[in-house]
Amino acid sequence: MTAAVDHKPTVRQTDAKPVLDVDGMSVEIRTIHGTVRAVNEVSFSARRGETLALLGESGCGKSMTATALVGLLEPVADVVEGSATLGGVDLFQVGRAKRREMAGTELAIVFQDALTALNPLYTVGTQLAEPFRIHHNLSAKEAKRKAVDLMTRVGIPQPESRLNSYPHQFSGGMRQRLLIAMAVALNPSVLIADEPTTALDVTVQAQIMALLRDLRTEFDMAVVLITHDLALVAEEADRVAVMYAGNIVETGPVSEVFADPKHPYTKGLLNSVPVNARRGDDLKSIGGSPPDLQAIPEGCVYQARCPLAREVCATTRPPLDTVKDGRMAACHFPEEVQNV
Amino acid sequence: MSTGIDLVPVKPTTAIVGEPGKKQRAGSKWFRMLVNDRVAAAAALVLGIVFLTAIFGPMLVGDLATKIDLDNSNQAPFTLAHGWANFLGTDPLGRSMLARLIVACQTTLSVAIPAVVISAIVGSAIGMWAGYYRGWRETVAMRVADVIMSFPSLLLAVVVLYVFSPSAANIVLVLAITRIPVYLRTARAESAELQSRLFVDAARTFGAPARSIIFRHVLPIVLPTLLTVATLDFCYVMLAESSLSFLGIGIQPPDVSWGLMVSQGRTYLHTAWWLSFFPGLAIVITTVSATILAAWARIATDPGQRWRLTVPQKRLSRFAKTTKRI
Amino acid sequence: MFSFIRRRTYTSALPLIIVLLGVFLLARLTGDPTNLYLPESATPEQREAFAQANGFDQPVWTQLVEYFKGVLHFDFGTSLRTGESASEMAFRAFPATLQLAFTTMLLAVVGAIVIGCWAAYRPNSLADRFSSLLSMTAASIPDFWFAITGVWLFAVLLGWLPTSGVDSGILSWILPIATLMIRPLGVLTQVVRGAMVSALSAPYVRLARSKGASDFRVVSHHALRNAAAPALTVAGDLAVGLINGAVVVEAIFGWPGIGKLMIDAILQRDFAVLQAAVLLTAVSIFLLNILIDACYALLDARVREPAMA
Numbered sequence: 010m011t012a013a014v015d016h017k018p019t020v021r022q023t024d025a026k027p028v029l030d031v032d033g034m035s036v037e038i039r040t041i042h043g044t045v046r047a048v049n050e051v052s053f054s055a056r057r058g059e060t061l062a063l064l065g066e067s068g069c070g071k072s073m074t075a076t077a078l079v080g081l082l083e084p085v086a087d088v089v090e091g092s093a094t095l096g097g098v099d100l101f102q103v104g105r106a107k108r109r110e111m112a113g114t115e116l117a118i119v120f121q122d123a124l125t126a127l128n129p130l131y132t133v134g135t136q137l138a139e140p141f142r143i144h145h146n147l148s149a150k151e152a153k154r155k156a157v158d159l160m161t162r163v164g165i166p167q168p169e170s171r172l173n174s175y176p177h178q179f180s181g182g183m184r185q186r187l188l189i190a191m192a193v194a195l196n197p198s199v200l201i202a203d204e205p206t207t208a209l210d211v212t213v214q215a216q217i218m219a220l221l222r223d224l225r226t227e228f229d230m231a232v233v234l235i236t237h238d239l240a241l242v243a244e245e246a247d248r249v250a251v252m253y254a255g256n257i258v259e260t261g262p263v264s265e266v267f268a269d270p271k272h273p274y275t276k277g278l279l280n281s282v283p284v285n286a287r288r289g290d291d292l293k294s295i296g297g298s299p300p301d302l303q304a305i306p307e308g309c310v311y312q313a314r315c316p317l318a319r320e321v322c323a324t325t326r327p328p329l330d331t332v333k334d335g336r337m338a339a340c341h342f343p344e345e346v347q348n349v
Numbered sequence: 350m351s352t353g354i355d356l357v358p359v360k361p362t363t364a365i366v367g368e369p370g371k372k373q374r375a376g377s378k379w380f381r382m383l384v385n386d387r388v389a390a391a392a393a394l395v396l397g398i399v400f401l402t403a404i405f406g407p408m409l410v411g412d413l414a415t416k417i418d419l420d421n422s423n424q425a426p427f428t429l430a431h432g433w434a435n436f437l438g439t440d441p442l443g444r445s446m447l448a449r450l451i452v453a454c455q456t457t458l459s460v461a462i463p464a465v466v467i468s469a470i471v472g473s474a475i476g477m478w479a480g481y482y483r484g485w486r487e488t489v490a491m492r493v494a495d496v497i498m499s500f501p502s503l504l505l506a507v508v509v510l511y512v513f514s515p516s517a518a519n520i521v522l523v524l525a526i527t528r529i530p531v532y533l534r535t536a537r538a539e540s541a542e543l544q545s546r547l548f549v550d551a552a553r554t555f556g557a558p559a560r561s562i563i564f565r566h567v568l569p570i571v572l573p574t575l576l577t578v579a580t581l582d583f584c585y586v587m588l589a590e591s592s593l594s595f596l597g598i599g600i601q602p603p604d605v606s607w608g609l610m611v612s613q614g615r616t617y618l619h620t621a622w623w624l625s626f627f628p629g630l631a632i633v634i635t636t637v638s639a640t641i642l643a644a645w646a647r648i649a650t651d652p653g654q655r656w657r658l659t660v661p662q663k664r665l666s667r668f669a670k671t672t673k674r675i
Numbered sequence: 676m677f678s679f680i681r682r683r684t685y686t687s688a689l690p691l692i693i694v695l696l697g698v699f700l701l702a703r704l705t706g707d708p709t710n711l712y713l714p715e716s717a718t719p720e721q722r723e724a725f726a727q728a729n730g731f732d733q734p735v736w737t738q739l740v741e742y743f744k745g746v747l748h749f750d751f752g753t754s755l756r757t758g759e760s761a762s763e764m765a766f767r768a769f770p771a772t773l774q775l776a777f778t779t780m781l782l783a784v785v786g787a788i789v790i791g792c793w794a795a796y797r798p799n800s801l802a803d804r805f806s807s808l809l810s811m812t813a814a815s816i817p818d819f820w821f822a823i824t825g826v827w828l829f830a831v832l833l834g835w836l837p838t839s840g841v842d843s844g845i846l847s848w849i850l851p852i853a854t855l856m857i858r859p860l861g862v863l864t865q866v867v868r869g870a871m872v873s874a875l876s877a878p879y880v881r882l883a884r885s886k887g888a889s890d891f892r893v894v895s896h897h898a899l900r901n902a903a904a905p906a907l908t909v910a911g912d913l914a915v916g917l918i919n920g921a922v923v924v925e926a927i928f929g930w931p932g933i934g935k936l937m938i939d940a941i942l943q944r945d946f947a948v949l950q951a952a953v954l955l956t957a958v959s960i961f962l963l964n965i966l967i968d969a970c971y972a973l974l975d976a977r978v979r980e981p982a983m984a
Binding site: 502 | 698814817819820916937956961
């Protein structure tokens with residue numbers, strides 16, 4: 010793993026107070042077959058100038074965590090416990106008005122699919138100007154000027170003439186830049202990027218991630234990167250939180266976690282990357298499938314697929330404990346993971 | 350790497366909502382969905398009564414609808430003083446309103462239903478054919494549909510019936526023609542969308558002729574939508590026939606239809622309000638029931654929306670993805 | 676934008692031409708056109724004189740050419756009843772219908788938007804289901820019965836409104852507009868509600884809320900415009916159907932519009948006037964379709980220009 014991917018060392022090793030602190034957050038979904046816990050007691054924190062990656066496969070609850078934080082959960086889903094403190098404010102305790110006030114100014118999100126996320130009937134200029142008109146009460150003209158600045162900042166050529174263009178007239182990469190522009194318009198403290206490059210070509214991916222990096226430094230933001238792409242995490246993130254079936258199973262600095270994982274799932278993920286593979290070798294994968302969220306077993310969520318599973322794993326759910334300085338893992342046998 | 354101990358059987362899905370996997374007879378499934386929505390069930394019941402009345406009513410009523418009894422002229426309703434048959438009052442010629450309503454029911458439905466059936470069959474057939482072949486056939490069919498739809502149907506019917514003189518058959522034909530585009534467009538859209546599906550290509554590779562593909566693959570999929578459209582269309586055709594009869598160019602006396610009864614009662618509005626009121630009420634009850642049933646059918650035939658009919662309606666808002674605050 | 680309108684004009688012209696041809700053919704299909712124009716008691720000599728005077732004895736092609744020439748000059752012959760030019764009568768009656776139709780559509784559209792948005796804002800609630808039921812009922816009511824019941828209730832029983840005519844100022848507008856409006860309101864409300872529910876669950880609404888947009892802004896600014904397209908389609912069909920309704924309403928209330936003109940012409944066998952009225956209606960529908968297409972283009976840029984990227 011480490012041979013194939015070059016991890017850029019973080020410059021900032023800081024113990025600064027986290028700007029976003031999520032503690033024990035759980036999200037439940039009401040379905041006609043019963044209530045399902047999609048996110049279970051999730052805790053993590055994000056610091057300024059740092060990128061935290063939420064890593065996991067599809068359906069593990071990482072997107073739902075993000076939408077819960079920005080308050081855009083579907084009405085069938087509720088946050089049932091926990092807190093999310095941003096700038097001293099618990100997002101789940103304040104009213105809708107305060108939430109709306111913080112949306113865009115303190116907390117912003119970049120969605121995955123830029124084409125559907127943009128309103129097809131309004132010009133790009135109008136949509137970029139919108140945050141300014143909502144929060145700073147600027148006039149249409151002033152807001153438009155700010156929009157031009159934004160477009161320049163994210164690297165869209167000829168911004169003045171493209172102000173009156175519509176979303177469908179831009180390429181995929183440009184549209185994603187527009188989404189990012191809208192998100193950083195008001196200099197938020199936390200930027201959540203939900204799979205921002207999944208729908209893009211590899212070359213465009215690199216550009217977008219470089220842009221996010223620059224903006225993070227310029228605005229001194231905390232970036233929460235939601236992804237299933239291990240290589241992306243290795244390249245861009247400083248810290249990682251690995252999610253499985255709605256639970257966080259491991260956290261820590263990326264370089265350490267990838268070099269020496271302390272949870273069998275993380276190890277399984279890393280093992281499945283075909284590094285140094287020769288023609289004719291078998292492709293490794295983690296056997297089995299993620300559990301049905303309506304029938305989560307007692308004990309560890311990963312037990313069904315875990316090579317280290319033992320009796321205690323079936324009866325007691327391992328809590329997310331510190332295994333080393335700055336690293337946590339939810340496993341009864343973190344030291345044996347290296348043998349997997 | 351060895352696989353883990355299978356302590357808990359896992360289903361190979363990350364989906365949150367799984368299929369219940371219960372075995373039910375097909376018919377009872379529909380019945381259950383109907384009963385769950387009480388309003389739709391009531392509507393179905395009403396429609397059932399209307400149809401039964403249309404079929405058996407005139408036989409039971411005999412000549413009560415035509416026997417002239419001038420002593421009983423214009424009697425008010427809601428009293429049994431003049432016999433149970435005159436419970437809804439009598440018309441200027443002493444004929445029982447109730448009996449006339451029942452006979453008119455048969456006439457109205459005997460115009461509406463054939464019109465719907467004809468336009469449904471013809472329109473759907475042309476539509477599926479056009480959607481299957483695409484190309485010029487599709488363009489021509491759509492142009493024809495546009496032309497018919499771009500003119501108000503009542504006007505079309507009025508002019509045609511003026512020229513050819515009104516008779517039940519002419520009315521059915523005119524109404525059928527004006528409604529063909531509705532089925533044509535729906536059938537074509539669905540059929541065209543199905544062309545891109547793999548199973549149609551598969552059938553083609555077997556050398557199946559177009560006709561068989563349309564009947565065995567396209568039709569079963571399009572049928573539910575068409576039935577929903579037909580139910581809604583039934584309302585429209587009923588209203589159209591009533592309007593024509595009301596204007597004097599539809600059903601002609603001595604035949605009787607609900608629309609005609611409303612028109613005949615107009616001159617007696619000051620003295621005998623029931624003459625116009627009850628026939629119109631009959632129309633409203635029938636058409637509203639059909640509309641409600643069509644709305645139910647639209648949900649019941651859509652596999653993605655069907656779940657709404659398995660939850661008690663009162664608690665629907667708890668499970669719907671778009672509810673309360675946006 | 677204008678090239679778009681130009682293109683749509685050509686495609687919409689086809690139905691108009693077909694209607695023109697159709698009316699021509701219809702009259703001649705029945706064998707002796709004089710049957711349509713003259714009362715049934717007319718003598719054979721009168722028929723012949725009439726046929727000669729109106730060119731019915733000419734070969735069909737010549738008749739067709741004469742007919743289209745007449746159409747272009749708005750000449751449809753003279754009314755048998757009043758002796759006036761048929762087209763003059765039609766043009767005189769038209770504004771009354773236009774006023775009625777325009778006001779009706781305006782009220783129906785505004786009402787549908789308000790009720791539809793309000794219902795979509797809290798979908799599946801009791802209020803929403805109740806208003807759905809109400810709008811379904813409204814869409815199913817026969818207009819002539821509604822008018823008659825309205826007349827009976829408000830004019831005969833309560834005496835608040837006039838039974839017919841245009842003489843009582845604004846009061847005489849109430850029942851005709853209410854009657855004409857009820858079906859469009861019912862149908863349009865359902866469409867607006869459905870379209871708004873879709874629009875409100877769209878991703879761009881999520882984005883707008885993540886930017887801090889208020890509920891009002893999301894509904895009125897973002898969602899409504901996207902819901903407008905399907906609503907516009909239905910509104911266009913309803914506007915065409917308004918002619919149907921106008922025929923009935925004008926007959927009941929004696930409103931001096933083109934619908935009443937048509938019914939009178941039918942009952943009095945005045946084919947020249949009928950022809951003029953029908954054709955005037957066809958032309959207005961043609962113009963209406965173009966107007967609606969222009970609205971589409973204004974609303975949605977994707978209709979005007981293809982994607983550049």
